[in-house]
Amino acid sequence: MKRHTVLVVILLAAWLLTACTGLRQINQLAIVTAVGLDVGEQPGSVKLSVQIVRPADARGQTGAPAGGTGEPIYSVSAEGKTIFEAIRNLGRFTSRRVYWAHNFLIVMHEDYARRGIADMVDFFTRNHELRMNTWVAVTSDKPEELISTVTGLEVVPGEAVDRLFRDNHVVGLAPGTNMMNLEEAFLSLSTEPVIARLQLKDRGISNKKPEEHGSIKQVELAGAAAFKRDKMIGWLSPKETRGLLFFLEKLDRGVEVVSCSNSKEKLTVEFNNADLKVTPLYRNQKPQFQIRLTARADVVESGCDVPLEGIRTHIEEQVEQRLKSKIEDVLNKAQRQYHSDFLKLGDVFRNKYPVEWHRIGKTWDVTFSEAEMTVQVQAAIKNTVLKAAGSGIK
Template sequence: MRRLAVTFVLFSLMVISTTSCTGVRQINQLAIVAAVGLDLGEKPGTIRLSAQIIRPADARGQTGAPSGGTGQPIYSVSAEGKTIFEAIRNLGRFTSRRVYWAHNFLIVMHEDYARKGINDMVDFFTRNHELRMSTWVAVTPNRPDEVIATITGLEVVPGEAVDRLFSNNHIVGQAPASNMMNLEETHLNATTQSLLARLQLVPRGISNKKPEEHGSIKQVELAGSAAFHDDKMVGWLTTKETRGVLFFLERLDNGIEVVSCPEGDEKISLEFHNARLKVEPFYRQSKPQFNITLKTDADIVESGCNSTLTGKKHEITQKLEQQLKQRVESAVDKAKQYHTDILKLGEIFHNKYPQEWRTLGPRWDTIFSELEPTIQVKASIKSTVVKVMGTKVK
């Protein structure tokens, strides 16, 4: 019995030692990817994949130890292949470390790539266990490798900067916070179509050394969105249209609208908050109908008007309502124009009328483009902020 036990222990020790730490990968032996760009390759039928890899030694100041760094926090490389996975494997030809994807912040696709179809990309990035579903996904009209390699100045790692852009997106409210999870959800849905954020490079950065050359540094801007039909991109949405869509998709509840003064051409800025969009589906005469109501509160946050606002509340409210209605309308119109239900109206109808949906579902694209939803906006100005007007005011 004792002999058996000793044999067992010795045997298991030997077995353990033969594993020689299977799967062990030191964190400093990894090439941590912060952002990925996807583009069409030079040869037809190929994909160009560019990855932004963090160089930890330069991305983080190190205490004491000498770091023979280049001073560049990232190392950007690109590789081509017939599929995404082949391109990734080809990356390994010139990256000395194992490419590690779990900390990826961003996947950015070129417009052309997106227009050719993203089935492949959605499948790969959801199938691989190392990749996260919370990775942001965006489309760009610029070169994706340029977008991911652009250093913003505030964050050390550019991927992190775009990550923050997406996280704080709700303040600006001009692009959807589209991540892999949303994308897959809409991608798998038969009627709802995907809407991805749009990233572009804009010459907005001011050089500290040459301030007179305004806009000499390119910055990444998150504005607008790309609408998809099935797996193919069909067109862009402007920032204003995107805001309209965000009422539907992300329950956007605050933002800024600028309306003109009751008298004159000066502008008033209104901050709306507690906005609630309600979509009510109806089924009348074998036709689906939608009532869209938007209720919101608003504050006046900036007024350039030459006259007092006393008694003008109603007028301003109406202008705001009109403007918000226009936003929602433009979003609906654009979606109809592209024949893509990015507003998730089909889903809402499906939930309320599952029986009717069976007949309508297969034809939803055509039905959607013929919809005439009624849109109502109800705004109320809660605070004008008490402010004494000077005697100069007439």
């Protein structure tokens, strides 16, 4: 009995002694909150930029006691033949070990994305420190500039972009792409990746020079980049992206501005409870898709000088036309211009017709481009009384 007791004590002591062997001190780590990828100066090389947070200075910027007096972030770049080599090259002038577990964002330059993102997907999905819910975006601006742009509300730019993505459903003009759904699309045989677009816009107003409107650059989330396999093939406008989100994220609400009867006055409606249903068909050895969108809408702002009840039908028709136009625009971009099924229609067809998919799946790019699409939209105005958009106040 004593022998068993001694053995338990020894095992418990060994566990307590080794429990903190993997502990890493925060002052020994370079905590990355955003990553930028671009083509390097040497042919085929990669330029990697990282945004590293300085915890003491970041706390100080928000009013709490701080041990430092510098900038809340530190941005640095390095090049290499591969992403991993570029990271290792950071160690030549970065005094701390790069730590990825708190990274919010990976943003790629358009040139890098058009060259191919297979290496990026492979590296960051193998990295055990990186979270699969890390946001991914493409930009036509310099990634190192974008990840270093401090907004007026958040101290850490990476955190600011994280919040843009989290609240993206309110505006509905860009997809919420992260490493998880990017890898899913990248490995799929029936759908292609699509990634959100980030850009810098002169929108901020300086408190010291308010007359210089738009003198401060701010990060904006709008539009998307379309891919075919691992290469970017073009952009989707915010309008086209609104149509895309009906397919990818089941977008159920948004705002549309229409005209009052035949006058120049405008009114604003908020559509909600939108429901998109895609019905695949297989006729004459060819796939077809019937796309139907239904939504209800409320008038939230009116500049009309006529009773709204009298123009209810006119309002409904305009909302239907605008929503249908957005869906048809993104369908045209996918089928006619890019020949890339980033709408996941291949998944819908394969689930209903697995046998037929086995025959046509290998040439889905061509088959999808020739598929017949029928779009129907039905919108009903449920409330012509003024209502605050999204607030529930009637």
